[in-house]
Amino acid sequence: MVDKPVNPPYFDGLFERLAKHDASTVAAFSRHVHWGYWKDPSQATCSPEDYGTAAENLCRVVCDAAPIRDGMRIVDVGCGFGGTLASLNDRYSGLQLVGVNIDPRQLERAAELVRPKHGNSIEFVHADAARIPLPDKCFDVVLAVECVFHFDRPRFFAETERLLDQGGTLTLSDFVPSERSLEYLDKIDLSANEAIRWSYGEIDLSYSISRYQELAKAHGLVLRESIDITENTLPTYEFLYASTADWTDTWHVELFTRATRLLEKGSRNKMIGYEVLRFVCS
Numbered sequence: 001m002v003d004k005p006v007n008p009p010y011f012d013g014l015f016e017r018l019a020k021h022d023a024s025t026v027a028a029f030s031r032h033v034h035w036g037y038w039k040d041p042s043q044a045t046c047s048p049e050d051y052g053t054a055a056e057n058l059c060r061v062v063c064d065a066a067p068i069r070d071g072m073r074i075v076d077v078g079c080g081f082g083g084t085l086a087s088l089n090d091r092y093s094g095l096q097l098v099g100v101n102i103d104p105r106q107l108e109r110a111a112e113l114v115r116p117k118h119g120n121s122i123e124f125v126h127a128d129a130a131r132i133p134l135p136d137k138c139f140d141v142v143l144a145v146e147c148v149f150h151f152d153r154p155r156f157f158a159e160t161e162r163l164l165d166q167g168g169t170l171t172l173s174d175f176v177p178s179e180r181s182l183e184y185l186d187k188i189d190l191s192a193n194e195a196i197r198w199s200y201g202e203i204d205l206s207y208s209i210s211r212y213q214e215l216a217k218a219h220g221l222v223l224r225e226s227i228d229i230t231e232n233t234l235p236t237y238e239f240l241y242a243s244t245a246d247w248t249d250t251w252h253v254e255l256f257t258r259a260t261r262l263l264e265k266g267s268r269n270k271m272i273g274y275e276v277l278r279f280v281c282s
């Protein structure tokens with residue numbers, strides 16, 4: 001069910017550092033691999049431990065928006081190391097949880113880390129988000145935490161429409177460009193930028209709210225809520241720059257710093273927001 005090997009390059013470095021039991025990487029990224037959320041960004045210390053807590057907070061903001069209730073059937077697409085599933089497994093009972101990822105190494109690690117409790121069940125499926133080998137209408141909630149920019153979004157939305165039962169919801173977090181910046185961002189095409197490609201892989205940051213609304217409409221969904229949490233994520237950048245301190249490959253540090261600065265600039269000048277979006281079956 002996987003047509004193309006798309007392993008985002010940042011995971012190679014993470015696996016290397018986790019294999020060496022690097023304390024900072026373990027504290028920051030052993031569960032979640034996404035931006036952090038600080039309720040009060042002025043209180044961020046940007047230590048690895050602070051970042052790990054902020055990453056858990058972001059996952060909770062997405063899950064609370066869904067919202068999740070005991071007994072639900074939930075698929076987390078692009079599940080990474082299973083951090084979102086682990087968080088749900090800790091906090092709810094009677095859930096049927098499925099994690100989907102294109103990278104089998106991540107699924108292997110997730111299956112080791114997340115053991116079902118509270119009467120929950122957990123299954124992992126190796127698949128591309130564009131073609132998920134699971135039956136029709138078998139989920140109440142589809143989650144996608146900070147990963148849809150890697151997906152073929154129209155095919156992922158088609159799969160979501162097929163997988164969701166009546167009244168089901170899709171909740172995701174994504175980098176969302178403002179409408180007024182679209183023309184400029186389409187022109188500079190960040191996805192073709194060398195530093196972005198080497199650091200973050202194939203990404204598509206071109207889906208504004210109006211583009212999401214069109215996409216949803218074409219796939220039997222309606223955008224019900226968008227929560228702009230850009231300000232709450234900004235300390236992420238300070239942490240990411242500091243996280244390269246021990247990297248030995250200066251070329252990778254240079255590319256990663258350049259790519260991250262582009263994203264930070266886009267966020268700080270309000271061209272690219274960080275949003276949580278909730279769609280319901282229409």
Ligand SMILES: C[S@@+](CC[C@H](N)C(=O)[O-])C[C@H]1O[C@@H](n2cnc3c(N)ncnc32)[C@H](O)[C@@H]1O
Pocket residue numbers: 006007008031032033034077078079080081082083084100101102103106127128129130144145146147150151152
């Ligand atoms: C930024 S990480 C987020 C991981 C996880 N959702 C989290 O929040 O910790 C992006 C994830 O998307 C996965 N991914 C990328 N392309 C994919 C695809 N086409 N189908 C399924 N998963 C994909 C990556 O392997 C990675 O786990």
